[in-house]
Amino acid sequence: MPPRTSLNATQAPLEERILAVATDLFIRYGYKGVSFLAIASLLGISHSHIHYYFRTKSRLAEAVLDAYVAQTKADFLAIWAEDGCSLFDRFVRSRDWIWRQYIRFNPGGSGGHNWGLLAGFVADGELLTPSMRKTIRTTLEDMDRYIDAGIGRAIGDGELSTATPRHALVLQISSLLHTSRHIIRFEGSFQRLDDLFQWTYEVIRAAYSTAPPPAAVWPALTAEAAPS
Template sequence: MKATPAQVPMKERIKEVATDMLIAHGSSGFRFQQIAQALDCTRGNIHYHYRHKHELVEDVTIEYCQRTIGHFDQIWLSDSTLSQKIQLSMQFNEMRYLKRNPQGDTSHPWSLIARMRLESALITPAAREALARYSHELQRSVVAGVRRAVEKGELRPDTPVEMVALPIIEMANSADPITRDAGRFDRLRQMYQAVDRLIHDAYGMAGHRPAP
């Protein structure tokens, strides 16, 4: 059962609202007063938990990066097939896209990581470190997933694992701007499907090709 707003601690509610505002407007596009209005509380309630805006941005960025890599680890370190992992990665991005683009054909920003990368000069060193750590952990996770596909006989033994992992990693890193440029999610879906097909056409073992 989902907790009601009254059951969620105020600090968590602040971070939820701040995440939405940061994704939509960036760190310069929101104020504590706006968060207070959204939560129907006073600015004092916000300052009780966060003295300065940069502290809130840092906290939100670190937690968002941790949650995101946690999701990708669940996908890429599992025993699913490589095609399933690519599909699940696409679906995870689609879920986040639809949260802020429910009609499926709009180009609103939807990734805090993409937004904070654009504002790296404005955020704290700890927030920048979280972004860098996310990039490193994403690469580690996807490379491990591709290597597992080789070990399971889905891909040929001579598959260049890191080279095969690269386009998957870059799609994850560029997912938000791809959908914003296209104005819909379909383009990113097509890219995931194309990469899956190309990988298996080039290195797939018999019986492990994705469905047409």
């Protein structure tokens, strides 16, 4: 089991602490591997407290998923849809977002431990409620729209040619994001995914760029942990 959560009664209300611990456990062990008893044990409370707030495991999982996707969509909307950001920067910021999630569950930057909630829930899809499946589906659709906005801005700013196959690039980039968990687990480290991010950007730039290469070089990963 993971160490006890750093959230305690003096830092956050019990409902928030339950959600924090449940999120951590769902990421680590998937939907199947989490129980009210495990959450209660880590918090040092009775599992009846969890029943009071969420009644059932599916309701708790829905609350966890809703909060997780809200933050994830806000992060990627900022990365891919904001003005004044080059395609190079969008790739680096996407890589760094995944890296921060990964290193939280794989300290030192190597290992194949689960780090993302969506992929784990998708793997247990037959156990999810219809509402959860819909949330995941619409989240992936929203992510595609954000990436499309970023590609559109790159074309509009003259960074990419107007002949760029916009839909194809969205498909390529979103596939890289959605399969990142499997790429990392296959390799047992983050380096393979980092290489794929860099290679994908460089191929797109070489094929469709109308601007000079960026002055910046692909930045190395840092050892900083993800913010809590």
